[in-house]
Amino acid sequence: MRMTQLFAPTLREIPTEAEIPSHQLLLRAGMMRKVAAGVYTYLPLGYRVLTKIMKIVREEMDAAGGQELMLPIIQPAELWQESGRWVIYGEEMFRLQDRHQRNFCLGPTHEEIVTALIRTNISSYKELPLLVYQIQNKYRDEKRPRFGLMRGREFVMKDLYSFDRDTEGMEESYKKMYDAYSKIFSRCGLKFKIVQADSGAIGGNTSHEFMVLAGSGEAELVYCEECEYAANVEKAAAVPDPSMEPVRGDVEKHLVHTPGTTTIAEVASFLCIPEKETLKSLLYEADGDLVCVLLRGDRQINEVKLQRVLDVLNLELAAEETLEKRGIHPGFVGPVDLNVDKIIADLEVPLMPSAVTGANKEDYHYTGVVPERDLKFDAVADIREVEAGEGCQQCGEPLKKARGIEVGQVFQLGTKYSDALNAVYNDEDGQVKKVYMGCYGIGVSRTMAAAIEQNHDDDGIIWPLSIAPYHVVVVPVSDKNESMMGIAQSIYEDLQDVGLEVVLDDRSERAGVKFKDADLIGFPYRITVGKDTIENGTVDVKCRKTGEQKAVPVTEITQHLYSLISSAT
Numbered sequence: 106m107r108m109t110q111l112f113a114p115t116l117r118e119i120p121t122e123a124e125i126p127s128h129q130l131l132l133r134a135g136m137m138r139k140v141a142a143g144v145y146t147y148l149p150l151g152y153r154v155l156t157k158i159m160k161i162v163r164e165e166m167d168a169a170g171g172q173e174l175m176l177p178i179i180q181p182a183e184l185w186q187e188s189g190r191w192v193i194y195g196e197e198m199f200r201l202q203d204r205h206q207r208n209f210c211l212g213p214t215h216e217e218i219v220t221a222l223i224r225t226n227i228s229s230y231k232e233l234p235l236l237v238y239q240i241q242n243k244y245r246d247e248k249r250p251r252f253g254l255m256r257g258r259e260f261v262m263k264d265l266y267s268f269d270r271d272t273e274g275m276e277e278s279y280k281k282m283y284d285a286y287s288k289i290f291s292r293c294g295l296k297f298k299i300v301q302a303d304s305g306a307i308g309g310n311t312s313h314e315f316m317v318l319a320g321s322g323e324a325e326l327v328y329c330e331e332c333e334y335a336a337n338v339e340k341a342a343a344v345p346d347p348s349m350e351p352v353r354g355d356v357e358k359h360l361v362h363t364p365g366t367t368t369i370a371e372v373a374s375f376l377c378i379p380e381k382e383t384l385k386s387l388l389y390e391a392d393g394d395l396v397c398v399l400l401r402g403d404r405q406i407n408e409v410k411l412q413r414v415l416d417v418l419n420l421e422l423a424a425e426e427t428l429e430k431r432g433i434h435p436g437f438v439g440p441v442d443l444n445v446d447k448i449i450a451d452l453e454v455p456l457m458p459s460a461v462t463g464a465n466k467e468d469y470h471y472t473g474v475v476p477e478r479d480l481k482f483d484a485v486a487d488i489r490e491v492e493a494g495e496g497c498q499q500c501g502e503p504l505k506k507a508r509g510i511e512v513g514q515v516f517q518l519g520t521k522y523s524d525a526l527n528a529v530y531n532d533e534d535g536q537v538k539k540v541y542m543g544c545y546g547i548g549v550s551r552t553m554a555a556a557i558e559q560n561h562d563d564d565g566i567i568w569p570l571s572i573a574p575y576h577v578v579v580v581p582v583s584d585k586n587e588s589m590m591g592i593a594q595s596i597y598e599d600l601q602d603v604g605l606e607v608v609l610d611d612r613s614e615r616a617g618v619k620f621k622d623a624d625l626i627g628f629p630y631r632i633t634v635g636k637d638t639i640e641n642g643t644v645d646v647k648c649r650k651t652g653e654q655k656a657v658p659v660t661e662i663t664q665h666l667y668s669l670i671s672s673a674t
């Protein structure tokens with residue numbers, strides 16, 4: 106490809122709407138353009154990267170026994186009503202009606218469609234196991250589409266569904282996918298962690314997420330360096346602080362004047378006590394109920410855990426108007442005599458010897474509240490976030506915490522969907538049985554963004570070789586110098602002849618501009634044809650990742666690059 110022909114409109118400035126490196130660089134390097142919030146066009150360079158990731162995914166899915174098919178994006182409401190998810194999926198689902206006012210959605214995922222396919226087309230145990238997959242656009246009307254390809258409303262996913270006779274079969278299919286996913290992300294040149302995950306709205310019990318470690322990741326995970334334990338914070342069980350002691354002697358409750366202290370930090374410092382001796386009261390609206398949530402003052406809530414415990418569809422911090430209607434004064438809220446529908450406490454709360462809580466009266470708190478004695482809870486459950494430094498639940502060593510980008514997730518679904526949609530088969534023993542399912546997703550477009558988050562510097566993208574849009578760029582320092590252009594042209598052709606993917610920067614630009622674009626786009630190797638080439642017969646080969654530069658004789662350049670690249674891809 107010649108740069109003069111390549112449709113890659115690069116930008117010098119950082120686009121203001123882009124907050125994280127992958128979003129900025131995909132725009133700046135001319136790889137994609139925004140069409141609407143969370144909806145993008147992939148330009149040729151970006152599409153080449155996407156295609157390479159898809160190729161790796163396909164190869165590994167096929168190797169693990171997957172068969173590729175294509176399910177429709179437009180899906181009838183009836184199937185989703187059968188599974189119960191037409192309501193559960195909520196506002197994230199893009200819904201539409203046809204001219205006859207029949208309801209449809211744009212597929213956010215395909216469990217319903219694929220289970221319906223299997224129930225009418227599989228009848229015998231002889232046809233199982235079956236693993237089918239597709240790579241396709243998915244549609245989710247995300248509340249906060251952001252960070253470019255990270256959280257789109259239209260995005261590319263690989264989804265595979267496994268169908269087995271029983272639990273053992275399902276576990277075997279799961280293992281195959283788990284291993285295939287590890288190979289895929291390794292082949293994409295990514296550093297990742299596999300963590301235990303919550304299965305959320307999809308259902309099922311066992312699930313793992315594949316997390317690319319990056320500071321910009323929206324997911325948080327805890328892991329232990331001593332043992333193998335690693336989990337998403339939504340899944341990681343929070344063990345109560347073992348140093349907490351039960352009530353000793355009589356503690357008296359007192360109303361104290363605490364003017365202007367509306368935060369935990371302010372109350373603690375005003376009363377000269379550690380934050381962990383205060384009780385944090387948070388008010389949530391949960392499917393129409395007002396819920397008071399209690400945590401030790403120094404702890405953080407995990408809303409996903411809370412939502413799981415409450416088993417509600419909608420959960421939001423209560424609006425001020427709601428509180429006003431109930432006569433609740435934000436800032437001095439506490440669980441004593443509070444006008445709410447439910448009180449949920451974290452596991453640690455009943456273990457607190459005594460606590461300071463808001464008194465539901467402006468500028469006042471109670472001290473000496475013994476939660477177990479003075480408070481009533483509708484439920485006591487693990488609803489808090491595990492913090493770095495807490496003991497690992499497997500080996501007790503201090504946990505580490507990191508941010509990650511969820512690039513894939515695998516689930517054991519059991520019979521959740523085959524029960525709902527009645528997908529059965531005749532087993533060897535003549536009995537009719539439910540099929541056991543698993544589902545396995547990879548965010549293909551998100552993986553592309555994650556690769557940049559992990560591989561970039563101030564100058565631009567540093568593509569891992571396996572997914573780079575091209576392997577090499579050949580840069581003649583001057584397009585006016587005919588012999589330079591001639592040599593560059595013949596290197597370009599020779600490299601293509603041995604099967605390498607090459608761009609020739611044949612633009613009438615200063616060398617500095619070409620170098621900047623080469624770094625921005627992130628070609629793994631750059632070959633510069635300049636004065637040395639004419640004088641000594643050598644070209645300069647620069648590795649984008651290490652910055653290493655090396656003079657290589659023109660006569661050896663094809664072989665040199667061929668061995669570098671073929672050994673690594």
Ligand code: ATP
Pocket residue numbers: 214245247254255256257258260261262511512513514546547548549550551552
């Ligand atoms: P998240 O928690 O990030 O919203 P999810 O758990 O809802 O994702 P899954 O249903 O497990 O996502 O989908 C499989 C994969 O698809 C995810 O692991 C992720 O890589 C990708 N994915 C999900 N939502 C998006 C999105 N809005 N934009 C891009 N990729 C996405």
Ligand code: MG
Pocket residue numbers: 511513514
């Ligand atoms: Mg997920």
